[in-house]
Amino acid sequence: MDQILNKVGGYWLSKRADKEISSVGDDINSLSSSIEEGTKWLVNKLKVDHRSQKRKCAMEVADEESTKRALTSTRFSDLNPPLSEPVIKALNCAGFEFCTPVQAATIPLLCSHKDVAVDAATGSGKTLAFVVPFVEILRRSSSHPKPHQVLGIIISPTRELSSQIYHVAQPFFSTVTSVKSILLVGGVDIKIDIKKIEEEGANILVGTPGKMHDTMERLDNLDFRNLEVLILDEADRLLEMGFQKQITSIISRLPKLRRTGLFSATQTEAVEELSRAGLRNPVRIEVRTEIKQLTSQTSSEELASTKTPLGLQIEYLLCEAEKKPSQLVEFLLQNMPKKIIIYFMTCACVDYWGRVLPQLSVLKSFSLIPLHGRMKQSAREKALSSFSVLSSGILLCTDVAARGLDIPGVDWILQYDPPQDPNVFVHRVGRTARIGRQGSAVVFLLPKEDTYVEFLKLRRVPIQERKCFPDALDVISSIRSAAKEDRDVMEKGLKAFVSYIRAYKEHHCSYIFRWQELEIGKLAMGYGLLQLPSMPEVKHYSLSVDGFVPVNDINVSDIKYRDKAREKQRRKALQQKKEAAPQLPKPEGSKQSLDHPPAVIRKKTGRQRKAMRTKEDDEEFERDYRLLKKLKKGVIGESEYEKLTGFTGFEKEREDGDENDSEEAIFPVYKTKKQEFKSKGTLNRSRAKAKHSKYGSFKSSFMTKSRKNRK
Template identity: 40%
Template sequence: MKTQNWKELESPLSDSVLKTIEELNFPYMTPVQAASIPLLLNGKDVAAEAVTGSGKTIAFLVPLLEILQKRSEKWKPTEIGAIIISPTRELAVQISEILQKFLNNIPGLKQVLLVGGTTIAIDADKIQAGANIIVATPGRLEDMLCNCKSINLIACVKSLEILILDEADRLLDLGFSATLDTILSYLPRLRRTGLFSATQTKELQQLIRAGLRNPTLITVKEKPNISTPSNLKNNYVIVSAEYKLSIMIDFIRHKGINLKYMIFLSTCACVDYFSHVIQTMLPSIQVFAIHGKMKSKRYKVFNDFRSTESGILICTDVMARGIDILEVDWVLQYDPPCSASSFVHRCGRTARIGNEGNALLFLLETEDAYVEFIKKNQKVDLQQIVLEPSIISYENCLKYMRNLQKQDRFLFDKANRAFVSYIQAYNKHECNLILRLKDIDLGKLAMGFGLLKMLRMPELKGKDTTNFEEEDIDINLLAYSDKQKEKSRLEKLKVFQNTGVWPKTQKRKCKQTEPWSETKKRKIEKQENRKRRKEKKLKQKMSANMTKKQKRKINEQDIEDLAKDIALIKKLKKKKVYF
């Protein structure tokens, strides 16, 4: 990946930036850095697409810092010169950590990290303490711009020199659309803008929305028609639904428990359940779990996994983008991702910055068409490997899963939720033309989850589940290990046995039951609908007033004409006029 030396740039870099680059041990620029940095330094807007792990963070941090340092006027304590927006808090924290290494050698500039998890007042205090660069997630930045009364952030960003959107394709997508539009409306138009992602948007309308004026489009690929790093080996394996987990466990044991693995699952409930199962089956290796609903715990788990020498991180696609974890040996995609672009981002958690890496996709026998789809849609070639299922491993795996549920009803609930969430997610899959729920043997799938009893749900109505082998057990006898929960369950069970009706649990009001971006989108839609209704009423009122005025005018004219006619008749009678 050697290209150009940092000292060979046309615009020489400052000593402080060069010193940090040397400390980070990046002697040469990667292709995306060599292409992007000179353009941003020369005042151009850039939309850069490069494979994962190619050094995009340094590609925008270096010119950002050079631009801020070269301003003739000294930056005021709360004058914001640069904003970096990323879609997830983990990525924002990671960018902030790398940026801080540069700022340690640049005493004149300070940064602030705005990612939620604290009150707006606390974040406002951070800015008042001094900040020239903001690293933020979209939701928190919008909150600070719109709802913060203790500091006027809108005034602070008037001198903005450069805006960076990291993982820009996701930020410009519908999920963040309304939020990003609000943020952009507060920022000055005369600025430099950089979009960076592994799967970049090239739609003109999207680039214009982001504020790019005549942008330079950069696409860096190591090989033509390949969108993943050349040192990444992409593999897939075809498995039967009931053997899927046992084959993965055997694979990890065979490759070695002293390696680092990332396992991607399709839903939060699947992460919750299988993390318990895998930890029980592989007790000698550390197992970490992360998904989007964990909120405050996420960063601690992420940091623990980054610092460990070996372990398994089980996660959803919340960890698929931009996250830089050193020495991830294998990325295991237990389920095909919900969007095709996420496939590339998942794979990109390994083989970063010139290191070698491996990825393995687990496909069911009915999902083999996905290989050709990914080849055409994402330009990724997958090599098939054959992993033979072991009946002994499968039986042990099933035994472990079912014993966990028998020991604690809490795991029984998790298993059922995981299965339901998987079915529902699969039914709504982006590639549901080739990944069809009706093609899957749902009995074998339920065995793969280790269910004790087959569930009743609309998606299973009329489906063949003959390959499911129920456990001979009364599920009412399964107890929670938590004494308080078990006491509550037994009370409800007693009511059910006496009345035949299970008492309803009083639902607590949830503060948030859907993604923040969707809530915001709905709120904006309601406001717009309300505005349209008001405008319609105003137009109707104005129209009615106009009609009344016209009627009034007509009536007055009629009266005037009538008076003239009467006067004329009187003259005619007195023979003062003749016809």
Template identity: 45%
Template sequence: MEETRSFTDIKEISTETLAVLASLGFQQATPVQEATIPLFCGHKDVAVDACTGSGKTLAFVIPITEKLRRLEEPLKRHQVGAMIVSPTRELARQIYTVLQPFAASIPGITTMLLTGGSDPQADVAAFQEKGGHILVGTPGRLSDIFERSKVLDPKHLEVLVLDEADRLLDAGYGKHLESLMRKLPKQRRTGLFSATQTEAVQALARAGLRNQIRVNVAVEPVASSSGREPGQGQGQPAAGTAGSPGKRKAAMQDQRTPSGLQASYLVCQSDEKLAQLLHFLKEHREEKIIVYFLTCAAVDFYALAIPIAAAKGGLQTSALHGKMKQSQREATLAAFAAKPGGVLLCTDVAARGLDIPDVAWIVQFDPPQDPDVFVHRVGRTARMGRTGHALTLLLPHETAYVDFLRIRKVPLIEQQAWEGLPDPLPKIKQAAEQDRNIMEKGTRAFVSYVRGYREHQCNFIFRAQELDLGRLATAFALLKLPGMPELAHQRTLPSFTPSSVDTNTIKFKDKAREKERQKRLAARALTPKAPPAKAVRVVEPQKEKRLPAAKRRQIEARQDADDFAAEYRMLKKVKRGKMSEDDFFEEALGLHQDIEEDGNGAPADTKSHHFKGKLKEKGRGSAKGRGMGNKARLRR
């Protein structure tokens, strides 16, 4: 096995930066750092494809430091020398924290963190006063500051880094990235860093990188260490072969997850999942565990349900999702990272890039909507070459997901479900009958889960029609079925028993919330009801005379030609930059993206994957469809 190099052996790293590394306890470079730093410090753009937890942050922080340290003339206050773009606030803050000691080693260099959740005018004022030679932030806020600030000067930018590049593209940040990159000088070094190099990332690399090299790195595991000591327990590079021109492989990968990860799955019904989870958490109560759920509402519900079900189990749980206030998210994440053990219940807002020390287990209570996110979730453990474990809970009809992941080089081992476990759901249902807060959170979680399940990208595996809604309603401790379209034709479900308690009489245990509810009920009672509408006689219109087939075809052909001409005019606007591609799709297909903010100021659930299906369906056998296909080829 080839030995890793010491940072002192990498000649591109200055003595000042080596001193910072030594003060932080870093001695040996990880494979991704060893392969990337010499290239990125030189005159190469890089597209780095390395499994999560392999040390990518230092692989771009060190080159940024060296580039700015070697400037012939110092940057003025409002000149930007480097910019790091991250998809989430938490990851941006983590990168900013890593960057600080390295930037401080360069005289006169200032840094600034720009993320959502605060007043953008305050950020503009702070930049006006102090400047920011290195900007770290999310695409929306960075783009906003570039538009608002009249003094920000990006013409001297040396380095642009897009971290988690696939997420930046998938999450609907395209407009912001396009706006930012138009304002940046072309003579710069650019780095794309991600654990999953998608087609979109490769397209971006072809369009935005000059003299590029792709770095593909795998990490072999070393013995697990207790506690986190920087510079220890780092992975060793596997044997590698040279790639083709413009591409360097530090190692060959036969799987996309860290090789130190032991991933397994367990099959059970939806109303058995909580019992399985509770048993697992009690078995591993001394370890640090992250549990992922499908929706924010599910996190809120289980954050209440787990302590109720395990009243004497001593489980310490905390919740984190995109709809929480930024201050809450930061405090929760910091507290969980500082503890030696505990359970974090979260959504995919905590799936990417975050380096939380000593996470022993990742439990996926619900598989993610996007299969690429699976890799990022399990990457919160087995980091930097250490070992870790992951467990995924699947419903019986979802077992094909295992084969699907295996094809995508993510192997899972089956684990048998525990039998004879006590059922915690009656206890939670009883609590819901006494506290309206639990009842309402369960209902919201059920509704959001059903709707989120329908948005799975792997809908050939996660088939909504095969969901046992009765068992699912039981799993969320529902007292009665909610009114929702999915249940419009199902007043009762065989596997669900409604509560005999009148839900209108259930009060909030929180006296302030109950008082507010009573006020709303009183105000509603005083509001006069609208009189019933008078019956209106409906006069059925006369049926139109059916046109001959030849005439109908002639009209349809004329309409198709008009539609094609209109779409072609819009396409020319896109090419001239007067219309975005998103607006083009909405106008051409008559669709509107349903985007929900995830709390980052970023779209959480974009329905863009539906566009392809709609486009394909609309294109069958029509001139309009053929025209759309021609335009897609023109874009490529």
């Protein structure tokens, strides 16, 4: 027996050992395969990094050559009138030796006490074109200004642009002795800014018009009598954003004997009006990029001016709304190691795509940073600074980052949604190919929006067609899966969809972007919606819902937040709402039988309601007329008449009034009745005459009564 047990035990131990050895072998195989996969990934990563570094070096060389071509042969030290030595030193420390065309044209004029209105392509160096003469003018003014004596003001439309100008100008401001500067932008408590100005003083104000105007309104000790220079950067945008009232108020506080500069990439009628109102005999400077075009007939070259930088290549891509996400993802995969800015129509769209794109498995390794105007100021600054220092990454933003921002190394501008204002198109694409560098841009258009291409060409924007990616990965199912798993994704998608449609309705080019022809169904599929939301645009305007496939295998009200705290709060709110819902009291009396349901009460039509109102008015007029006849015959007394007609206080008002009171004051009720009577459009002419004759006698009776009372 013992021998049998020993044999069985040995057999069992041997089997167990075999299993363990097999398991160890499997683990070793798994480990080796993991090591192999990791090695392949590392090799691919090194190859990508090597290609990226190689491309970066090549682009740096190309950019350096392009930058040299974009500069003129004029040195800052050769300008006339000459710049001061500290300013030249600050320019050299920043790496600026030669001027761009706009700088070479603008700086001498502003330094010669001329007002200027500058229209130059975006990315042409406008910031230094006004910062350098701004500082030179201040250096020639009072050497030791008082703490609250304002010498110069720079106004720009957005917080980000104001902050950028402020930090670019700081090395130059420091060359002016005893001068304090302050940045005035939203997102910072105005009490903090006021306290800082009161304690430290401020001689240079840089900021947005709203915050600057508010600060001027609250501070009485700021002295603008010796102000030397006013700069309005992105002047067209300042007016488009509704700051005209604030700018007018700011200018009214400033002395007329000052230097003023208006800088913009687009000159509009509003800018022309502001130029006439705020500038004294301005010199107009227009700097345009010229490209050589080969004419087909004569085969000769001719120059054509454009509103975009010379090194910028712009393309458009036509695709249906439900295919836009797939084309976007494929575009990002094809341009993986590059630095890209993607523009959306609304803040809600940025929130949504910034939430859903990182959840796609193919984009896990991408750095996606959202930026829009509804973010807190600290979050906006953090997002912008984070993207600026990246060598490759993706910024998802609205037009808050479309103007003036100088973000280094941007390779591509992708406009997922065309801008509402066509003027913004040039500013968007101008975030790349700055100061002569190379850059590319692409805009996604729906097939019905193809006329926008010709519109851009008429506006001197060169643009070419780009073909769709034929094998783009379908990501709609992945987006819908993300919405099913997290209520936050689903709600953000609905908000983005609704905000896009409402923004689409407000397009400035409504003859191109016709929202009545918008295909809601395909658009909803492109946003990965599970169900179509209830919208007036869909209900009342019969927009096309073709192409939308709703998800019926899940109840959207049952979708939970992935964040447990938010889900708990939602459940609690639903329970409170359910408990607070009023309980309708049960009707008393016998229940209606099923054979005799309650009668349906129908609403009266508009014509019926008008007829009822007319009948009531007629009856009231007849009653007043009969009461007047009874008063004349002595059947009723005056007090009873006044009580019945609501004419109480008539005698008292007459005694307290002036003897020369007008007829309207004596007969207020009659006049009111007559006006009300005349406003009725339902009475025909014969009835109106009859009623008017009755009220003629009504008036004469009151006149007789008034004369008796005077006697």
